[in-house]
Amino acid sequence: MQAAAKEQMPYIMLDDDECEARIVAAKQALGERLVILGHHYQRDEVFRHADYSGDSLKLSREAAHSKAEFIVFCGVHFMAEVADILSRPDQIAILPDLSAGCSMADMANLAKVEHAWQELAQVLDPDETVTPVTYINSAADLKAFCGAHGGIVCTSTNAQHVLGWSFRQREKVLFFPDQHLGRNTGFKMDIPLDEMVVWDYDKPMGGLSKEDIHKAKIILWKGFCSVHQMFQPEHIDRFKDKFPEGKVISHPECSFEVCQKSDYVGSTEYIIKTIRDSEPGTRWLVGTELNLVNRLHDECKADGKSVHFMSPTVCMCSTMFRIDPQHLLWTLENLLDGSPVNQIKVPEKEARLARTALERMLEVSP
Numbered sequence: 001m002q003a004a005a006k007e008q009m010p011y012i013m014l015d016d017d018e019c020e021a022r023i024v025a026a027k028q029a030l031g032e033r034l035v036i037l038g039h040h041y042q043r044d045e046v047f048r049h050a051d052y053s054g055d056s057l058k059l060s061r062e063a064a065h066s067k068a069e070f071i072v073f074c075g076v077h078f079m080a081e082v083a084d085i086l087s088r089p090d091q092i093a094i095l096p097d098l099s100a101g102c103s104m105a106d107m108a109n110l111a112k113v114e115h116a117w118q119e120l121a122q123v124l125d126p127d128e129t130v131t132p133v134t135y136i137n138s139a140a141d142l143k144a145f146c147g148a149h150g151g152i153v154c155t156s157t158n159a160q161h162v163l164g165w166s167f168r169q170r171e172k173v174l175f176f177p178d179q180h181l182g183r184n185t186g187f188k189m190d191i192p193l194d195e196m197v198v199w200d201y202d203k204p205m206g207g208l209s210k211e212d213i214h215k216a217k218i219i220l221w222k223g224f225c226s227v228h229q230m231f232q233p234e235h236i237d238r239f240k241d242k243f244p245e246g247k248v249i250s251h252p253e254c255s256f257e258v259c260q261k262s263d264y265v266g267s268t269e270y271i272i273k274t275i276r277d278s279e280p281g282t283r284w285l286v287g288t289e290l291n292l293v294n295r296l297h298d299e300c301k302a303d304g305k306s307v308h309f310m311s312p313t314v315c316m317c318s319t320m321f322r323i324d325p326q327h328l329l330w331t332l333e334n335l336l337d338g339s340p341v342n343q344i345k346v347p348e349k350e351a352r353l354a355r356t357a358l359e360r361m362l363e364v365s366p
């Protein structure tokens, strides 16, 4: 019989130092039965315990290949869902704090996407003419929707390959939930801005006319990341005025204007690699989450590189921040006791269709 789980409350009171020592001990005791995956936006006190770190694509691959019995995902809810979908049925995916969601992912839901699909059907036959593409930052049922409708998942790393595949299937794309990743990628593929329209899910027919829909190559969901929308083109102008030789690098969840003014645009993994590989002494302005930028700043000091955060105000991903050492320790000590807590389990029918869309993505990814 499974032991009763340890309660969470006493853990909340522990200080970080005590957590640190007990996390190390629990990891050692669990050995190869456990793998901890950590997204780059995790705070240092958690990030340092990750066996593998990465962007969404890299971590999905780690989850798919891991042999460990327990996959503890220090990231947000959709990432743990992907780990569950891509891992073996006997593996257990765990999210240390169930309230660690993604506010952008929440901007699209199945009811609204199905409604949009029905409304599009008044103008064209979506199953013949539209490939649905969901950013990995979305719930499992939206990935399943894409799986069921000949669609696919993308991440910030492979969005261009995925869109290329999508246009080989059908002439148009419905892209959700992040309008910015969709627009920035489409523009890089030479799709004019006026052929990328925004679907406002709060308005009938997305607020679009029949002509808009017929003309569009990409129909962009009106979603965005509240962290990345804080970065503004003026921040780049001010930096360039002061440091004309400085380089600007941004995540594609930033606005079109910010990405256009940036020297480089790419995923979190790409940002880290580009700055690490740059010449000693290079100065960088970085448009992505603060924990990652602070870590890069500290790491690159030794090479005389300066790494600046793009916004003058602090903008962290508050949901990524919910994963703290206390929650991590609580999940690990419960695993040691044989009573897993916070397991993320996607219902089988949904998981099967979502896996189809994820596997299409993994096949076309570089």
Ligand code: 13P
Residues within 6 Å of the ligand: 040, 054, 055, 056, 057, 137, 155, 156, 157, 225, 251, 253, 266, 267, 268, 269
């Ligand atoms: P990456 O896949 O680039 O790490 O992005 C994930 C994310 O949520 C960025 O906000």
Ligand code: SF4
Residues within 6 Å of the ligand: 076, 101, 102, 103, 104, 105, 137, 225, 226, 227, 228, 253, 289, 317, 318, 319, 320
């Ligand atoms: Fe979601 Fe934005 Fe946080 Fe990424 S940074 S997990 S997109 S809210």
